[in-house]
Amino acid sequence: MTQAPTMNTPSSLYDRIAQNFAAQGLMATLGATLEAVEVGEVQIALPYSPKVSQQQGFVHAGAITSIVDSACGYAALTQLPPDKDVVSAEFKINLLRPAIGERFVAVGRVQNAGRTLIVCTGEVRAYTAHSDAYKVVALMQATMVGVAR
Amino acid sequence: MTQAPTMNTPSSLYDRIAQNFAAQGLMATLGATLEAVEVGEVQIALPYSPKVSQQQGFVHAGAITSIVDSACGYAALTQLPPDKDVVSAEFKINLLRPAIGERFVAVGRVQNAGRTLIVCTGEVRAYTAHSDAYKVVALMQATMVGVAR
Amino acid sequence: MTQAPTMNTPSSLYDRIAQNFAAQGLMATLGATLEAVEVGEVQIALPYSPKVSQQQGFVHAGAITSIVDSACGYAALTQLPPDKDVVSAEFKINLLRPAIGERFVAVGRVQNAGRTLIVCTGEVRAYTAHSDAYKVVALMQATMVGVAR
Amino acid sequence: MTQAPTMNTPSSLYDRIAQNFAAQGLMATLGATLEAVEVGEVQIALPYSPKVSQQQGFVHAGAITSIVDSACGYAALTQLPPDKDVVSAEFKINLLRPAIGERFVAVGRVQNAGRTLIVCTGEVRAYTAHSDAYKVVALMQATMVGVAR
Numbered sequence: 002m003t004q005a006p007t008m009n010t011p012s013s014l015y016d017r018i019a020q021n022f023a024a025q026g027l028m029a030t031l032g033a034t035l036e037a038v039e040v041g042e043v044q045i046a047l048p049y050s051p052k053v054s055q056q057q058g059f060v061h062a063g064a065i066t067s068i069v070d071s072a073c074g075y076a077a078l079t080q081l082p083p084d085k086d087v088v089s090a091e092f093k094i095n096l097l098r099p100a101i102g103e104r105f106v107a108v109g110r111v112q113n114a115g116r117t118l119i120v121c122t123g124e125v126r127a128y129t130a131h132s133d134a135y136k137v138v139a140l141m142q143a144t145m146v147g148v149a150r
Numbered sequence: 151m152t153q154a155p156t157m158n159t160p161s162s163l164y165d166r167i168a169q170n171f172a173a174q175g176l177m178a179t180l181g182a183t184l185e186a187v188e189v190g191e192v193q194i195a196l197p198y199s200p201k202v203s204q205q206q207g208f209v210h211a212g213a214i215t216s217i218v219d220s221a222c223g224y225a226a227l228t229q230l231p232p233d234k235d236v237v238s239a240e241f242k243i244n245l246l247r248p249a250i251g252e253r254f255v256a257v258g259r260v261q262n263a264g265r266t267l268i269v270c271t272g273e274v275r276a277y278t279a280h281s282d283a284y285k286v287v288a289l290m291q292a293t294m295v296g297v298a299r
Numbered sequence: 300m301t302q303a304p305t306m307n308t309p310s311s312l313y314d315r316i317a318q319n320f321a322a323q324g325l326m327a328t329l330g331a332t333l334e335a336v337e338v339g340e341v342q343i344a345l346p347y348s349p350k351v352s353q354q355q356g357f358v359h360a361g362a363i364t365s366i367v368d369s370a371c372g373y374a375a376l377t378q379l380p381p382d383k384d385v386v387s388a389e390f391k392i393n394l395l396r397p398a399i400g401e402r403f404v405a406v407g408r409v410q411n412a413g414r415t416l417i418v419c420t421g422e423v424r425a426y427t428a429h430s431d432a433y434k435v436v437a438l439m440q441a442t443m444v445g446v447a448r
Numbered sequence: 449m450t451q452a453p454t455m456n457t458p459s460s461l462y463d464r465i466a467q468n469f470a471a472q473g474l475m476a477t478l479g480a481t482l483e484a485v486e487v488g489e490v491q492i493a494l495p496y497s498p499k500v501s502q503q504q505g506f507v508h509a510g511a512i513t514s515i516v517d518s519a520c521g522y523a524a525l526t527q528l529p530p531d532k533d534v535v536s537a538e539f540k541i542n543l544l545r546p547a548i549g550e551r552f553v554a555v556g557r558v559q560n561a562g563r564t565l566i567v568c569t570g571e572v573r574a575y576t577a578h579s580d581a582y583k584v585v586a587l588m589q590a591t592m593v594g595v596a597r
Contacts, residue, residue: 095239
């Protein structure tokens with residue numbers, strides 16, 4: 002007889018975030034995928050495509066922001082009970098260099114989880130093909146709020 | 151005998167911004183359109199659609215940010231000579247309430263144009279059908295940088 | 300028989316803010332004074348003095364930030380009941396130009412008061428002697444939180 | 449025969465930052481001291497005193513911001529040639545918890561040094577007496593600009 006997984010095991014945590022992620026129409030529209038989920042850290046990937054570009058052909062700051070905002074929000078969600086959802090109260094992003102690359106990975110991390118506000122930091126890494134080396138193209142500092150589901 | 155329009159007449163200014171806007175793949179992907187161009191102020195509209203949603207069905211903070219970032223960038227571009235383009239150095243956005251509505255209009259305005267940095271503020275207005283009343287759903291403060299085209 | 304003034308008359312509102320302001324050691328240390336209190340807007344003044352300078356002799360960004368942070372906080376406090384106090388959750392400031400002048404006035408304004416978060420904008424104006432003209436040297440966007448007194 | 453220290457040796461770097469720090473009237477007014485200087489990282493300390501307090505007796509967000517803004521600025525300055533000075537273009541700070549402690553240390557670090565803009569992150573650590581343990585009370589993300597001295 003197998004036992005059902007308890008809540009907050011890694012797999013149920015991943016499933017909870019993945020289910021929420023799948024409901025974000027924008028992530029599918031951009032072509033973003035959920036890459037990794039740990040307690041306090043979530044990664045979201047975005048392949049380059051002309052549909053997310055700005056006028057010079059690089060990835061638009063809005064697309065970069067979208068994936069790292071979601072990564073920060075989901076990092077916050079990993080630290081909330083299953084009956085909670087999360088929304089962004091505010092964030093700030095510095096675009097360090099043009100978002101040039103074949104693939105981008107946004108990493109969101111919880112820095113402090115207070116009673117009402119969860120402060121996260123995020124970065125977006127740009128990868129070229131055939132290499133694990135990356136350049137950080139953006140840094141985010143964000144405030145998330147837990148809300149009833 | 152008619153005279154050719156000189157640069158920086160309203161029409162040539164609109165054309166310059168519209169041409170740049172048309173090259174932003176992300177704006178078409180989101181369904182955003184260029185609404186108004188004046189020296190120092192640009193408006194971009196976004197109709198609601200599930201493809202720009204977050205998990206609760208409202209518009210994703212990333213989509214809201216994308217249109218107001220572009221509106222701020224183009225507001226800055228209206229104050230630069232035609233051989234210049236503009237990129238976002240950084241911005242901060244406060245999401246004041248859930249982005250619920252049928253249509254959203256981002257307004258970007260130049261607050262101060264220095265030699266290298268142009269500081270803009272932006273807001274995003276949510277409209278329901280059949281009414282001119284709106285609610286401000288987001289406030290942005292942004293730094294743009296002029297670059298060679 | 301005279302009646303005691305009810306809470307939230309302009310005078311009691313001013314008194315409440317002034318009493319709180321007087322308890323901020325930093326404001327006295329900088330030489331800042333409470334200038335004006337209305338529901339949703341507060342002004343704080345700072346005369347130039349070498350004791351608030353940065354290395355070039357202009358006013359330090361930290362002093363500019365201190366007065367506009369307090370102005371935003373008190374603007375938020377004017378919209379909270381008397382048993383509440385307010386703390387800053389986060390803010391962002393753009394320094395538009397060197398803070399050169401003889402007197403500076405920070406203006407904080409409430410933009411949106413939600414259930415837990417109050418979003419404010421602020422600006423700092425630089426005045427020279429013998430003139431009402433001013434230059435805006437800084438713009439702030441801030442999130443305040445109401446707390447029990 | 450002894451050799452004069454060349455520029456950019458650790459000692460001359462420290463001296464350059466210390467000389468600039470000594471010219472910031474605000475740092476002396478707050479009671480802040482320069483603690484550590486490395487290429488790309490600077491630390492500034494602030495003892496608790498009622499003169500830097502907010503209304504509840506904790507350290508005012510403005511004082512916390514002042515030391516971490518200076519720490520970020522000096523971190524940027526360590527990566528600029530000696531004929532340059534640095535000013536803050538903008539910063540954003542999250543106040544994670546009340547600034548309670550006996551001593552605070554602001555750490556500023558360069559994250560990316562571009563041609564015109566230097567992006568830094570900072571944190572402020574709160575210490576109580578007789579312990580090396582600390583709590584991070586604030587996180588900053590800042591943009592500095594090099595200017596002619």
